[in-house]
Amino acid sequence: MSLLEVKGLKKYYPLPPEHLFGKKRFVKALDGVSFTLERGETLGLVGESGCGKSTLGRALVRLEEPTAGEVILNGEDMLSLKGTALRKKRGAFQMIFQDPYGSLNPRMTIFSTLEEPLLLHTDLNAAERAEQVAKLMQMVGLDPKLSDRYPHQFSGGQRQRIGIARALAVNPDFIVADEPVSALDVSVQAAIVNLLGDLQKDRNFGMIFIAHDLAVVEHIADRIMVMYLGKTVEVAPAEELCRNPKHPYSKALLSAVPGLHPDGKERIVLQGDVPSPLNPPSGCRFHPRCPACMPVCKEKEPEMKAVPGCPSCSCACHLI
Numbered sequence: 001m002s003l004l005e006v007k008g009l010k011k012y013y014p015l016p017p018e019h020l021f022g023k024k025r026f027v028k029a030l031d032g033v034s035f036t037l038e039r040g041e042t043l044g045l046v047g048e049s050g051c052g053k054s055t056l057g058r059a060l061v062r063l064e065e066p067t068a069g070e071v072i073l074n075g076e077d078m079l080s081l082k083g084t085a086l087r088k089k090r091g092a093f094q095m096i097f098q099d100p101y102g103s104l105n106p107r108m109t110i111f112s113t114l115e116e117p118l119l120l121h122t123d124l125n126a127a128e129r130a131e132q133v134a135k136l137m138q139m140v141g142l143d144p145k146l147s148d149r150y151p152h153q154f155s156g157g158q159r160q161r162i163g164i165a166r167a168l169a170v171n172p173d174f175i176v177a178d179e180p181v182s183a184l185d186v187s188v189q190a191a192i193v194n195l196l197g198d199l200q201k202d203r204n205f206g207m208i209f210i211a212h213d214l215a216v217v218e219h220i221a222d223r224i225m226v227m228y229l230g231k232t233v234e235v236a237p238a239e240e241l242c243r244n245p246k247h248p249y250s251k252a253l254l255s256a257v258p259g260l261h262p263d264g265k266e267r268i269v270l271q272g273d274v275p276s277p278l279n280p281p282s283g284c285r286f287h288p289r290c291p292a293c294m295p296v297c298k299e300k301e302p303e304m305k306a307v308p309g310c311p312s313c314s315c316a317c318h319l320i
């Protein structure tokens with residue numbers, strides 16, 4: 001049994017009709033996404049802005065209420081949990097945010113910030129909580145003597161370390177790291193990515209790592225999932241996807257990353273912008289921008305299917 005099994009997850013945002021008797025309209029930010037995540041595995045999520053990767057991350061930790069689908073964690077249906085049952089379970093799935101400053105309460109000391117999840121999700125007494133806060137600070141490379149300070153007294157990299165400590169305080173089964181290094185100086189990005197990787201080896205949690213920087217994702221992820229306009233278009237082991245992408249969109253994304261050009265080929269420049277998820281193109285959603293578009297692509301939506309010769313790869317494209 002996989003740690004996490006996501007089936008047909010959808011998130012539609014309703015919009016008012018265009019006129020009084022008009023049809024209901026929806027922005028389909030996530031439109032039937034399915035995948036699995038194993039314990040100790042990192043799944044990298046990539047795609048242009050607006051592809052649904054952040055919505056997916058937020059839906060998995062219930063910061064957004066999905067419209068449909070299933071999220072099964074350790075065999076238990078997470079989406080059926082409500083109220084107290086959901087609050088009790090929240091320790092099992094945590095999120096690390098892009099902006100480490102915005103995600104920390106500026107009026108709370110670091111001690112209170114790290115103690116809060118322990119108060120909510122454990123029965124530890126005050127002395128045990130203090131000991132645990134000190135351990136958490138050490139775990140992320142911070143001096144526990146600094147726990148009486150406030151977030152503004154730390155650098156961006158240190159604040160992200162505090163965000164990681166808070167997310168791991170109650171030993172979650174999986175975490176969603178949403179662009180955790182993109183707001184940080186390049187000089188500290190590698191240290192934070194390596195810290196996350198080391199902590200994962202120690203604690204064996206599953207991780208969804210969302211980033212627009214494919215070079216960072218390739219470094220940390222075991223598998224990579226490429227999303228386009230609310231759908232998954234390709235999933236493959238990280239090395240395979242970076243070396244030999246199958247989907248024309250993955251090829252274009254990779255061709256834009258210096259040092260990751262598949263087969264040393266030229267950069268593929270996609271025409272036009274990502275279409276609106278309010279009115280996605282017919283057939284394959286990528287067809288208006290696809291350099292390999294065929295007549296069938298405009299009419300028939302390609303399904304995710306196994307790639308011949310690569311059993312752990314799947315792709316949604318009529319060329320496969």
Ligand code: SF4
Nearest residue numbers: 284287290297317318
């Ligand atoms: Fe391109 Fe057609 Fe494949 Fe879509 S299905 S990615 S349009 S070739």
